[in-house]
Amino acid sequence: MLQMVLLHQSPGSHLQPLASSLKTTQKSSSVAAAPLPHKQVLPAPRFCSCGRRHFVEAATAAFLPVCFSNASSLHSDDYLGLLNRIHPPRPDWYEEFYASVMDSYMKSYEAEVAGYKSQLFGELRGKAKTVLEIGVGTGPNLEYYADNSEVQVFGVDPNRKMEKYARAAAAAVGLPPKNFHFVEAVAEAVPLDDASVDAVVGTLVLCSVKDVNMALKEVKRVLKPGGLFLFVEHVAAKDGTILKLLQSALDPLQQIVADGCHLTRETGKYISAAGFSSLELSMTSLSNAPCSLISPHVYGVACN
Template sequence: MLIHTTFSTSLYPKIHNTQKLKAIKSSVSESTTLKDVPFHSQTQNELNQLKKKVKDPLSCSNKFCFCCSRRDFMAAVGTAALLPIHPSHASHDSSPTDPMAMLDRLHPPRPDWYEELYATAMNTSMKSYEAEIEGYKSELFANLRGDQAKQILEIGIGTGPNLKYYASKAGTSVYGVDPNRKMEKYAQAAAVAAGLPPANFKFLHAVSESLPLRDASVDAIIGTLVLCSVADVNLTLQEVRRVLKPGGVYLFVEHVAATGKDNVLRFVQGLLDPLQQTLADGCHLTRKTGKSITEAGFSDVESHQVVLSSASLINPHIIGMARN
């Protein structure tokens, strides 16, 4: 039951590997529409040159090596594409931080089979949870109206279960951030099923603590069951505020530590929290996420608590909206 109710977090063995690679510099438009962002600005010749600088991801002679050349290639291409968008934490951090370096530090390369297993489990095991929370999400995402639905970023997009609530709105473009690359195919399929044109959806392989987008570049940010497992909650919220336009909204659904009359549940959460962190790659049962959001510096925060029968230990949930 514990494993079933925590598939919304990251469940990975940790294998560490880092390698610095130079990125190709490119000059691009400052527009934040998907058709103009630098993800599509690399020429074929530039990519071919990049491929020659790193190993062919399929050529490793060690069949037990999960994370060498494949991750090197992704780091090179990813850094080249993302660097013109956001090479640092801008106003919130004076030290430049490469999103790919942050990805490697906070979410080291995992075996392909494990990331695929987890992505598949996420795609199939959350149906009862999603069915129970559907009404709450429908009400929450109804706040995305007009200009607030043009440029949307979802952190921890996973397999894309939220896309059906907002991606069908006319003129919407969506960026989906997730550290698990294997989530991409499921998120892409969910975007298509929601009626979002392929050209209007971009999956970004990154962590929420270093979002590869410019300052004030999106109208809304969505995060559901994300802050329980990020390495740094406060840094993630700083990044959310940095990327949001003035007046933009952050919509969230998070599980938090039980309080008050739920003393028994709170005791069990505290008892199992170390095990949960180990099994679920850092997911915390006892985080006071609502307090963190309230103190992050948003101009206004509204939220309420709900308890979901399908969520078991990861209760209660806070559901709300913060305005930048």
Template sequence: MALTIFILRLAISILASPIYLLNLLGLWSWLCKKMFPYLMVRLSVKYNEEMVSKKRELFSNLKEFAGPSGKLSLLELGCGTGANFKFFPPGCSVTCVDPNPNFEKFLIKSIAENRHLQFERFVVAAGENMHQVADGSMDVVVCTLVLCSVENQERILQEVCRVLRPGGAFYFMEHVVAERSTWNYFWQQVLDPVWYLLFDGCNLTRESWKAVEKASFSKLKLQHLQAPVSWELVRPHIYGYAVK
């Protein structure tokens, strides 16, 4: 299987050589940062339609982690276009963090469409270094379809723990690598290098549950599922929450 994967990867890389050249010149990354928010607007709508029941299930108990005042302070890591806003409870105070500043205008539109939330600010930062967010200042951190593309999952989760108050919760929903000896796993291995370029650093082959399990949470509720989404390659998912 390894030889077949290598040969197919090589063939696809040859076909995608113009993209690799642009990436080598530094132009592809610049173009992705500009165009990726437009792509995500379309993809997030479709994903939410297909995952609406799972997202409602995931976020159903967010209110339980509200602070002593009864108000929920929530940080969304890798907020993108604000596709999760409609699943957050009324009165929730939302801080958004994303490394791509080009998402801001889409966030403004999502904020206008979700008046039940109190928007605090948009912080342009990588999740590995959220120094603009104070220690222990958040009741909840939300992260969906983000761990697939970050540079350092362990560092991200350290930062999540830092900004969460004691007893706060980290909510996640991520696509992950498929089980070995499946066709899905095979094609994930074949297409991963090109997928990484086409989808702004997204990896198909990450075992993100391992990083979450190793993080310093006191309680973890994690489930694996085959998500009811159109693209077979990203059907293997994990979702759940962890308590600091």
């Protein structure tokens, strides 16, 4: 049961190293040695009432491109209400337990996907000075920004207990405190201005958001024209397979024990239909995922 709790990075990580670029992937079923999966290049087609969340109001005032999400008419009370509705309050002990487990248990997963991440985040070098990461969780991706002294990373997560782990991760990899801003929020309602960031990153988060389409609309809204969306997500297995049957049977339980994580989401289809100007989407299956239930993955880069 505990293993199931750890299947995703909190709502907020690709896989075997890519070849020379994202444009030359081949099909793969493991991370270590096989060629990479085939990539399709597709045409354009957000707790309590005690006040802990009110820190968002003060914190966002200090951020460079930040305002309350979606429109200037959305007041802080509206934002907090929306945040509470999308991510209802969890007990402190649960959020702390979940954060601590994610911090320790996902290390093997991160080691397996490090090659993919290195190549995907390479797409941001020289292009992104302001990055939003939805579902930042305990900060496993922060190491990929550490070599950019100019980057400003806004890490969004609804679990406030993730912050101390994310800040520790930033310090461990040499990312200056002034370069990392933690915001307690959800992907469906991001407190950033329209067209305010160069890139958005989401790894193991769209499996857990309440409304995938709403989250992707927020991604597109905050991205500048030509901005990039980097993603890595576990997804549903192919129809008719034993794995898909197992995912379907265990999905209701998974959502309860894993903070809303879905095993059967076809996240690639959501991203494909979101209206990005271009999309490079790859599929693979991890051989050493923390649980075989999440071995199917999609990953790639979309351009706004």
